[in-house]
Amino acid sequence: MTTPVYQNFIHGQFLANQTGETFEVRNPATDEVIYYVEVADESIQAAAIESAKEGFALWSAMTPIERSRILLKAVNLLRERNDELAKIEVLDTGKPWQEAECVDVQTGADVIEYFAGLAPAQVGQQQMVGNDFYYTRKEPLGICAGIGAWNYPLQIACWKSGPALAAGNALIFKPSEETPLGAIKLAEIFSEAGVPAGVFNVLQGAAEVGQWLTQSPDIEKVSFTGEVGTGKKVVASAAGSLKDVTMELGGKSPLLVFDDADVSQAVSAAMLGNFYTQGEVCTNCTRVYVHKSIYQAFIDELKSRTEQNIIAGDPLDPNVNLGALISKNHQDLVMGYIDKGIAEGATVLTGGTVLKPATAPNGYFVAPTVFIDCSDDMTIVKEEIFGPVMCVLVFDDEDDVIHRANDTHLGLAAGVFTKDIQRAHRVIHRLQAGICWINSYGNSPAEMPVGGYKQSGIGRENGIETLDHYTQTKSVYVGMSNIESPF
Numbered sequence: 094m095t096t097p098v099y100q101n102f103i104h105g106q107f108l109a110n111q112t113g114e115t116f117e118v119r120n121p122a123t124d125e126v127i128y129y130v131e132v133a134d135e136s137i138q139a140a141a142i143e144s145a146k147e148g149f150a151l152w153s154a155m156t157p158i159e160r161s162r163i164l165l166k167a168v169n170l171l172r173e174r175n176d177e178l179a180k181i182e183v184l185d186t187g188k189p190w191q192e193a194e195c196v197d198v199q200t201g202a203d204v205i206e207y208f209a210g211l212a213p214a215q216v217g218q219q220q221m222v223g224n225d226f227y228y229t230r231k232e233p234l235g236i237c238a239g240i241g242a243w244n245y246p247l248q249i250a251c252w253k254s255g256p257a258l259a260a261g262n263a264l265i266f267k268p269s270e271e272t273p274l275g276a277i278k279l280a281e282i283f284s285e286a287g288v289p290a291g292v293f294n295v296l297q298g299a300a301e302v303g304q305w306l307t308q309s310p311d312i313e314k315v316s317f318t319g320e321v322g323t324g325k326k327v328v329a330s331a332a333g334s335l336k337d338v339t340m341e342l343g344g345k346s347p348l349l350v351f352d353d354a355d356v357s358q359a360v361s362a363a364m365l366g367n368f369y370t371q372g373e374v375c376t377n378c379t380r381v382y383v384h385k386s387i388y389q390a391f392i393d394e395l396k397s398r399t400e401q402n403i404i405a406g407d408p409l410d411p412n413v414n415l416g417a418l419i420s421k422n423h424q425d426l427v428m429g430y431i432d433k434g435i436a437e438g439a440t441v442l443t444g445g446t447v448l449k450p451a452t453a454p455n456g457y458f459v460a461p462t463v464f465i466d467c468s469d470d471m472t473i474v475k476e477e478i479f480g481p482v483m484c485v486l487v488f489d490d491e492d493d494v495i496h497r498a499n500d501t502h503l504g505l506a507a508g509v510f511t512k513d514i515q516r517a518h519r520v521i522h523r524l525q526a527g528i529c530w531i532n533s534y535g536n537s538p539a540e541m542p543v544g545g546y547k548q549s550g551i552g553r554e555n556g557i558e559t560l561d562h563y564t565q566t567k568s569v570y571v572g573m574s575n576i577e578s579p580f
């Protein structure tokens with residue numbers, strides 16, 4: 094069987110590039126090349142803009158309720174094709190089927206459904222000023238760009254296209270070069286649902302293509318998901334044409350487990366927030382601060398559950414709950430951090446090695462790893478690792494642990510486990526993070542805004558406010574009497 098080659102998706106169809114340049118995509122669980130993708134060369138980039146201009150003209154002229162109906166058809170198609178799409182995500186990312194089957198497509202569809210429902214309800218203001226009045230209109234921005242990371246490829250494409258399209262914009266989306274297929278499938282679904290050609294184009298490629306999107310003068314906004322360092326480059330480049338930006342970046346989030354917490358629940362949260370999607374989740378609570386009075390009980394249960402309950406292997410096996418990391422490079426990077434943790438004096442409670450499961454011996458697996466004897470100045474405690482590596486730290490004073498938790502330039506997420514309702518809110522209000530959980534970790538429903546404090550991001554995704562980030566306000570002043578003029 095020949096390996097498929099996918100082209101860029103422009104104006105409702107696949108379009109061949111002129112250079113013939115392609116890149117390969119590997120299944121992280123097998124190390125096999127599963128398909129090739131054509132790079133968006135200059136001819137594709139120009140076509141994407143021309144097409145998006147046409148698409149925007151048509152789409153923005155529709156009423157919000159007309160757009161909503163079409164988007165809801167796409168939502169139905171996404172849900173009908175859940176298994177086909179989930180399998181693509183498993184093969185592209187290496188994540189377990191048992192996650193993709195119930196999370197990736199569903200949470201993407203939920204967000205498009207949410208914004209399709211909200212768009213017709215978005216209203217302007219009207220106010221009398223003397224006998225005159227003004228009113229405001231919420232108008233779309235124009236052509237927007239979305240640039241995605243590889244950990245939740247289809248979900249990220251949905252989270253960006255949902256509000257962008259609902260508000261009447263056209264979106265040019267560039268998925269990560271590691272995981273390009275989900276966005277193509279979404280484009281096909283949008284077309285089938287009746288989204289006009291040009292409203293959702295998919296450009297393929299790596300940094301250069303992303304960079305071009307951030308500087309194109311025809312693009313009004315960039316919504317980016319990725320690393321902090323890349324985000325800074327995107328903001329700098331977008332400044333050249335004063336684009337609006339939304340930045341969903343990395344984190345090094347704290348989980349605070351107080352002495353009155355339910356230990357088993359807190360262990361569940363820590364494991365979810367470090368080993369789900371083999372640790373490749375931006376909001377992960379990679380710094381787990383445990384009160385010293387329950388520390389021993391916490392790490393005993395954590396060690397035994399990590400060693401007994403985690404099954405690594407072929408991600409398509411429904412029993413597997415730990416998949417492969419995205420690439421060999423990333424596996425090396427994560428192992429480099431683990432080595433550094435050991436060199437700087439932390440103790441491996443469990444894990445700390447690569448894994449070669451019998452059902453996926455060539456995959457890029459890393460064992461779920463827990464470090465103890467950590468201190469706040471260690472590299473593994475300070476830097477985002479983006480793999481299944483948890484650092485457990487000890488505390489005994491509330492003020493002190495809040496200070497330690499906030500002592501980072503990142504601020505994506507935070508969690509608190511305690512049965513004391515006042516302490517829960519008091520502590521969470523003092524934590525410098527945009528996404529917070531009390532006695533829970535990781536849930537991110539469409540209704541809830543998400544985004545980072547400090548260098549973890551700018552702006553928000555999901556929730557009502559995101560629709561405002563994809564519209565601009567036009568004020569219209571209406572004179573009701575003759576103009577008084579000194580001229």
Ligand code: NAD
Pocket residue numbers: 240241242243244245267268269270298299300301302303304307318319320321323324326327340341342343344374375376477479505544545550
């Ligand atoms: P990355 O920054 O390497 O790449 C992200 C995207 O940016 C890719 O599509 C890439 O091709 C593109 N890109 C690279 N250089 C670019 C440039 N100069 N200009 C424009 N685009 C460019 O990130 P990644 O490794 O794909 O993803 C992992 C990171 O994403 C982690 O740091 C993680 O925390 C973060 N993340 C954040 C969220 C969130 O919602 N906050 C969600 C998922 C992932």
